[in-house]
Structures are given as structure tokens and as C-alpha cells.
Amino acid sequence: MINILLNELNVYDAEFLKKKTNGAYLIGPDELYVRDKETNKPLVWDSKANKAKVFNDPTIGDYALLGEYTVNGVKCHPSFQLLKDHVKQYTAEAAEKVSTVPAKTIRRIAEEYAEAASIGTTIEIEGEKLPLRPVACIMFRGGQGHTNSAHSYVAMCILNAIVGAMDVPGGTLGWPAYVGGHPDTGRFKVIPFPCKDGLLTAGTFMEHGPWPLHPAKVPEDMLLKELVPTASFSPHPMTSDFPKYWENMGHPYDIEAAIIFGSNMIRSSQNREIVEVFWKKVPFTVSFNILPNEFAEGFADIVLPDCHPLEAYCLFSSHGPFFNHPIGMEGWCFPIRQPVVKAAYERRNKVEALWDLADRIGMRDEMNNYYNVYFSSFGGEALISGDISSARGAAAIDPKKVTKLIKPGEKISYSEMMDRVFKFYFGEKNDLKYISEHGSIDWKKQVKEAYWRWYVDVRIPIYLEHLAELKPEIMKNAKTIGVDLDWEQFTPLTSFFTAQVAKEETSEFDLYSFSYRDILHNGTYTMEFPWLDEVSRMNPYTYNITMNADTAKQKGLKDGDLICLESSYGRKITGYLKTMQGMHPKCIAIAACSGGWAKGAPIAYGKGTNFNILLESDFKHACPVCWSQETATTVKVYKIDHRIEYDGVGGKPQ
Amino acid sequence: MRWGMAIELKRCIGCYACVLACKAEHFLPPNIFWNRVLIGEKGKYPAVTKLIYSVRCNHCADPACVKACPTGATHQREDGIVVVDEDKCVGCRYCMVACPYQARSFYEDGHGAQTEYYPGQGLTEHEKIGKTLYPHEPGTVQKCVFCKERIDAGLAQGLKPGVDRDASPACMNICPTKAIHFGDLDDPYSDINRLIKEKKGHPFHAEFDTQPSIYYID
Numbered sequence: 001m002i003n004i005l006l007n008e009l010n011v012y013d014a015e016f017l018k019k020k021t022n023g024a025y026l027i028g029p030d031e032l033y034v035r036d037k038e039t040n041k042p043l044v045w046d047s048k049a050n051k052a053k054v055f056n057d058p059t060i061g062d063y064a065l066l067g068e069y070t071v072n073g074v075k076c077h078p079s080f081q082l083l084k085d086h087v088k089q090y091t092a093e094a095a096e097k098v099s100t101v102p103a104k105t106i107r108r109i110a111e112e113y114a115e116a117a118s119i120g121t122t123i124e125i126e127g128e129k130l131p132l133r134p135v136a137c138i139m140f141r142g143g144q145g146h147t148n149s150a151h152s153y154v155a156m157c158i159l160n161a162i163v164g165a166m167d168v169p170g171g172t173l174g175w176p177a178y179v180g181g182h183p184d185t186g187r188f189k190v191i192p193f194p195c196k197d198g199l200l201t202a203g204t205f206m207e208h209g210p211w212p213l214h215p216a217k218v219p220e221d222m223l224l225k226e227l228v229p230t231a232s233f234s235p236h237p238m239t240s241d242f243p244k245y246w247e248n249m250g251h252p253y254d255i256e257a258a259i260i261f262g263s264n265m266i267r268s269s270q271n272r273e274i275v276e277v278f279w280k281k282v283p284f285t286v287s288f289n290i291l292p293n294e295f296a297e298g299f300a301d302i303v304l305p306d307c308h309p310l311e312a313y314c315l316f317s318s319h320g321p322f323f324n325h326p327i328g329m330e331g332w333c334f335p336i337r338q339p340v341v342k343a344a345y346e347r348r349n350k351v352e353a354l355w356d357l358a359d360r361i362g363m364r365d366e367m368n369n370y371y372n373v374y375f376s377s378f379g380g381e382a383l384i385s386g387d388i389s390s391a392r393g394a395a396a397i398d399p400k401k402v403t404k405l406i407k408p409g410e411k412i413s414y415s416e417m418m419d420r421v422f423k424f425y426f427g428e429k430n431d432l433k434y435i436s437e438h439g440s441i442d443w444k445k446q447v448k449e450a451y452w453r454w455y456v457d458v459r460i461p462i463y464l465e466h467l468a469e470l471k472p473e474i475m476k477n478a479k480t481i482g483v484d485l486d487w488e489q490f491t492p493l494t495s496f497f498t499a500q501v502a503k504e505e506t507s508e509f510d511l512y513s514f515s516y517r518d519i520l521h522n523g524t525y526t527m528e529f530p531w532l533d534e535v536s537r538m539n540p541y542t543y544n545i546t547m548n549a550d551t552a553k554q555k556g557l558k559d560g561d562l563i564c565l566e567s568s569y570g571r572k573i574t575g576y577l578k579t580m581q582g583m584h585p586k587c588i589a590i591a592a593c594s595g596g597w598a599k600g601a602p603i604a605y606g607k608g609t610n611f612n613i614l615l616e617s618d619f620k621h622a623c624p625v626c627w628s629q630e631t632a633t634t635v636k637v638y639k640i641d642h643r644i645e646y647d648g649v650g651g652k653p654q
Numbered sequence: 655m656r657w658g659m660a661i662e663l664k665r666c667i668g669c670y671a672c673v674l675a676c677k678a679e680h681f682l683p684p685n686i687f688w689n690r691v692l693i694g695e696k697g698k699y700p701a702v703t704k705l706i707y708s709v710r711c712n713h714c715a716d717p718a719c720v721k722a723c724p725t726g727a728t729h730q731r732e733d734g735i736v737v738v739d740e741d742k743c744v745g746c747r748y749c750m751v752a753c754p755y756q757a758r759s760f761y762e763d764g765h766g767a768q769t770e771y772y773p774g775q776g777l778t779e780h781e782k783i784g785k786t787l788y789p790h791e792p793g794t795v796q797k798c799v800f801c802k803e804r805i806d807a808g809l810a811q812g813l814k815p816g817v818d819r820d821a822s823p824a825c826m827n828i829c830p831t832k833a834i835h836f837g838d839l840d841d842p843y844s845d846i847n848r849l850i851k852e853k854k855g856h857p858f859h860a861e862f863d864t865q866p867s868i869y870y871i872d
Binding site: 341519520530531532534535538539540541548549550580581582583584585602603 | 667668669673677678684685687691693694695698699702704771779
């Protein structure tokens, strides 16, 4: 579609590309920005002055997006020109061969997209004149879950960027990225800002900040993340190839104890045998949990009963504005989760339990300071980049920037902490009592918050120069610990790479198997909720394996058959077949994260099929750039007489 | 006055929130549903349409169940809502056979029926509250009542069913896509009548000829 827009329809939002992306930045033959020798800033070509200038020079008459220039003695091009030329290879006909979507359909959608984008039109909202771009292109876990994740995602972003449909009316809004703060205090503030090379840095982020990039290093811990700074979440150390790299690194340490909060990674991440190899080596594991799930039963030495969400206050379920706060002009609304029943048995709020543990190991001061840094980060300056920054990282923050909501050594309850936080964010009158009675703190959203892109002087990359910059260092470091990645993907121009799953298709393993988010479930816990179980049984798809009806017929299969899916890695799962026409003939799918086997979760036991068992987990099955795991696998399918994945785990599945 | 419902099929995403809201509102026991979601498809790959129908008692103007009931337990209120008087119901289930929409359930407590949502672990707090607030009579037939308690209480407070949440059915309130509309079918100027007229609402299986009060909009 990018190719059709740029090279067949000649449709793009030049204004957006010039001022909101790095499309005008000049690229040299080394794939890197041509930089100003004095300031080291990227250069652009001013087509009015007919000379190169740094990208944010206020005297620029107009930015050149196309053409070839000679600057600093080298031939160079605006990155947009390179992108435009690069995508010519991706014709609709080529895409049809890969995707099976007819070229005619791809062209029709591209033409409709280009027309609907209404480039050049504006809209006035509350007196503010803004671009109107009523198209959006969104990708979530399905597209991201392959070894070509980063480039696929970037392509999708570029599709929005080239028509200027980012954070403007009608366009994709993503998560609320700009919160100007509560009108009474100016706090609970999150604002994106320009950083290295004028590119956007998020006001807050759930993981380590994506920009500016951390330097590439030889990794020192089990996550290995320092190896590839563009990676976000790491599948390591629970991968089948991790032990090899760990030994190559000299086996720096062993984990002596681990505390896990509510997760169920033996069921919800990759193949359970791979996960088991890691966890059975950890001598002491504590699980905070609301029920004895597969992880707790399999690995926890101690299970500390956490409160159910309906039994306790929770500040953090809705804290991050990037996640579930209103988008568009819908007003700001800060909710909390409140208890509706008393905590049963000996369940405790896990934060209060952690404070007790911190007292015993002398970490109360560090923990209090962590919370102070965390909350201060929403007080006007982003001090830490995300929810999971460490207490040690928080200790390195300049104390002058930190508001001490909790004093060193002070012992307070969770609700007292919430009360102080609300007063800090929203003023004295908007305390916990107020929010408990009113459900949320509400305030009006400004136009520049809802549609912030043109109000903040930030750019996003349509040319990933940093990949070219990082590549040599990552390659060098990877070699030292024996890691080999698909180095071709470290290219600045978004490209198509065949996903690992497609490389594994054979005449024997001929179907593509994947899991998908069922509308009734989230994670693994909801499977133990009997109301949801009732309606799941009512739903024809939730607990069944679905495949195209004609494909099933060709394979001699019919509705209700107990079938086995076997991957080329010899991994097998079973379940009951439900055929449908609304599925690609090459695919076979499983809903949600079902197929529970924990005896402590009897409602979920044996319901559905645990797709994750099929997955391989290693560097070969991860996107080399962002480390998303390959979440599809090729399988062969056949009838079977019993549910073999329950052999040896006890009980009798339904 | 005749209460009715209009359901926009293109808005319905098959999330079952209507089913679950009904469960919560009426403290329905295990395996009892006053509404359901029917899911299917028509066509052949790649031209396939997914079909999703949120169904419940149609509160027909000419209800077959009322005619079939030998004791008068099943009767129709003046506002068109068809209800079952548990004190008069003898559990013969003729009404279940007569209803062409299979919208009725027989409630058994004991006799092998599941009585707790967590079998063997006793009743949850919610189930205990339900035994007091909304007790169900074992051995009787149950069905959707259009949340008549909410309508009656709302009207007493001067609220308008279909507009004010506290006077409207739970399934309508919960619907995240606002696919379910509620109002007075006898009022030619009501929003629901306008919607049915403008968007050509039609009953589910009109050939059953019972004059349902629920309309579906394609």
C-alpha cells in the first residue's frame, strides 16, 4: 500500500513528512544521516535557499523531500526519496503471492485509503484549526507476533505517517501520549518531547525508554537485552538456546530466589517444557497469586495469597495514561479500582506484604524512595521511563527532583499512599475519600492534548537510521557470546522479511497454526470465572480448535472430532474441532490462553487447548530487532483418541 | 404502552456482556440463561458473513406460551411484558414446548443440577446475596422479564425506560456498542419506533406469527 500511494497514486502529506518525520533528513552512502560538522545535527536540503541546513534551522524556506544532493562531499538523498524508491519492489502482485490477498483488492484498499485521507483538509475544534485525516492503520499482537515484527510494524506506522494521520482528528490516536496535567495542580503530566536528532521521546513508557537508544553492549544479565537496544521485552532466559549463551558469557551468576507477581508464565508464554528447564533450577520461588495456577503449583515454594481485584484498592490498574484513559476529546478521567467485598481468608494487598518483606531485609527506605520517584515522574518531569524501573535505578535520580510523599522509613498503608498521591496529583480536595465516592477524578481535555502532534515539536522516523548505526556494534557484541541474528533486518528502510513460520511450511506441516484473543477472556485467570466459562461453552469457538470447513473435509475431519496438532518440532496439542467458512484455508486457530491443567483451578481445567505448548522459543523464532516472539507455527493435523498433553499432569480433562 | 426492544446486528460484536449482565442482575443460578447469543455464519470462504444474534423472550403480543399455560402462571402485563408467576407455575413445561424461540428455562435445585458455581466449595458471597435479594423457586420455568423491576421502579421515580439507566434493562445498559435499544412500541414518536421504521427493523422468525416485541436491524 505504501508503494501504491507513493509511486502509483502519488499521494502523500508533504507538510507532515517535512515537519513531523525525518523524511527530509539527508542520507549518505553509508546509510547514516549526513550531519553538520559543527553541531553534529542531521542536515536537510533547503530547496528555497538551495543549500543544506540543520533540520531545525529556523531559516529553512522549504524542506526537500525528493532529489539528489551533494553535501559534505558526498552524494545524499532525503530519506523520503530513498523510501519511495525502495518500496517500488513491493508491487501489489508481489504482495498477492505472499499474502493471498488479490492485487486488485490491495489496490482498491490503497485507493480508498488515499481518498479518505483527505490530505489538505482541515477541521476546527474549539477554535483550533487542525488537519483532518480520517484514516487509521492499526496493528496489534497478530501482526507483531512474527520474526518480521519490527519492520511490519514500522510499515504500518509509515502508512499513517505518509498521509499525516497521526494524532490529528480522524487519524490514529494510539494511547493518550499528552496529558497537560490537572488544572488545579498542573500535575499528572505526561508530555512527549524532542530528543536526539529531534525525534520523539515518550513522556512515559512501560518499559525502558525507546529513544534515545541505549548503547549496544555485551549483555551482563539473564535478559540479554543490552545486546539489542531496540528490543523491548525479552523472552530470555526462558528460551531453548539461552543456556548456550549463558555459558558463553561465562555463566555470570545463578538466580537464588525469585518473586513472581500474579503471572502464569508456564501457561501463558512459550512452550512449557522450555519454561520448566529454567524454573526448576531456581532454588526458591515465591508467587503472589489469587489462585493456585499452573505456575504456582509447578514451581512456587511459597504462595502468598494476593487480594482479588474486587477485594482491594488498586491505584495502578488505571494509572498509566498511555493505556486506558479516554482518547479523542472525551475528557480526562482518572479512575481507581475499589474493594466491594472484604478480603477473604488471609489475603493481603501485595504492596503491603512487600513493605513487610522490605522491612525484614532492610529495603523499606529504597522501596519508599522508589514510589516517591515513580509518582514524582508524573509531577512535571519524567524521572524514570516506566513502571518497572528498579529501586536501584530510582536511587540514582537527583533527590531535588523527587517529592517525598513517603518519608524514609515511614510505614503507611496502601490506602494512605493512594490518598497522598491523589492530593499530590489533583489537589487537597481530590483525596481518596473524594475519588472513592465519585469513582474518578474528571477534568476537561484540551484540543492540544487530544490531537497533540502539531503542538509538540517532535518527529518520528520513517527511515530507521539507528538500525544502521547500531548494527556493527551489535554484530560485534553478539559474536562474543555466540549469538547469530538475521542481520539483514538491521536495515533503515522498512522491508519485507519472510517470517520464520513461513519458512517452516512443508507438504507435511502444511497448516499455519496461531492463537487469537477471544472476546471473553484475558490472560489465564478469566478461565476460572464460572460465568465466563458458561458463556464460553455457549460460544462455538472459545473452547474449540477452528479451521476452514473445506480444508477439514479434505483431511477427513468434521465438527466434534478430537484432533491433534503436531508441529515440526514434534510438539503436540489436542482439542475439539469446529469448522467454519470464515477462516483462511491454510490456517488453524485456537482461542485465548486456555487448556488449563492446574488442579487448583478446576473450572478452567481441561477446557480448550493450550496453544503455547506448540511454540519454539529461541533467537531463530524472535524478531531480531524488537525480539517479539514468533507466535505462529506450522502443523500437521490428524485425529487422536485422547488428550495427550494431559498425560502425566494428573486429572481428567473434559 | 408496550415495551419493546430493537437490536442493531451490525453493532453487535458478540461479547456476551448482555448475557452476563442479566446473570448478575437476576442472580441466575448455574446453567440458567434468560438471554443468549447465537453465533453462526453464512456464505463460503472468502465471502463470509458472521451472524450474531442476541436473543431472549420476545414478549410477543400474541404469546404462544400464555395460551399453553394451564394454570395462568404465564401471563402478560398491560405493558406487554410476559411474566411467570412462580407461585402458580407447576413446572409442567408446556410453555417451553410452545415457545417457538426456545426462550424459557426450567430451574431445578438439587436432583443432580449444579447448585453452586464452584461445586463443593459452598456459595460465593454473590450467590448468598442472590438467595435473599432475588430468590428463584425450584421446579418452575424462568425467562427474561425485560428487567420489569427496573422499569417499575424507574417509572415510579419519573424516569423513562430506554433513556434513563435506572429504568432500563440491564442488557441494554451494559452493551458496549449500544446495539440494544429499548422503548415504547405504542408511542409512534418514541426513539425505538423511529429506529425500527428508519432502519427497517424486523422480528426474528416473523413466520412464527406471534408478533414479537423485539426487532432486529440488519
